[in-house]
Amino acid sequence: xxGVMDIIVGSLLTLIGLVVWTHVYNALNTEMLxxxxxxxxxxxxxLVAAGFLIRGFxxxxxxx
Numbered sequence: 525x526x527g528v529m530d531i532i533v534g535s536l537l538t539l540i541g542l543v544v545w546t547h548v549y550n551a552l553n554t555e556m557l558x559x560x561x562x563x564x565x566x567x568x569x570x571l572v573a574a575g576f577l578i579r580g581f582x583x584x585x586x587x588x
Contacts, residue, residue, distance in 0.1 A: 530580025534573050541569035 548566040 525585030527580045527585075530583055532580075534576030534578075534580055536583050537573035537576055538570065541573045544569045 545566045549562060552562045552565060
């Protein structure tokens with residue numbers, strides 16, 4: 525059951541992360557920071573969401 529909850533949380537975080545990513549990317553996209561630095565900073569919420577999804581799938585398939 526914990527795996528299912530992790531997948532639900534990861535899915536919600538992915539949706540929130542996509543919205544946050546667009547706002548952060550647009551806010552930080554200035555001439556002082558390079559595009560790659562801005563993209564890495566703004567991808568952090570999506571990486572956290574991916575971690576929850578991976579943990580959820582591994583938890584479901586391992587039976588824990």
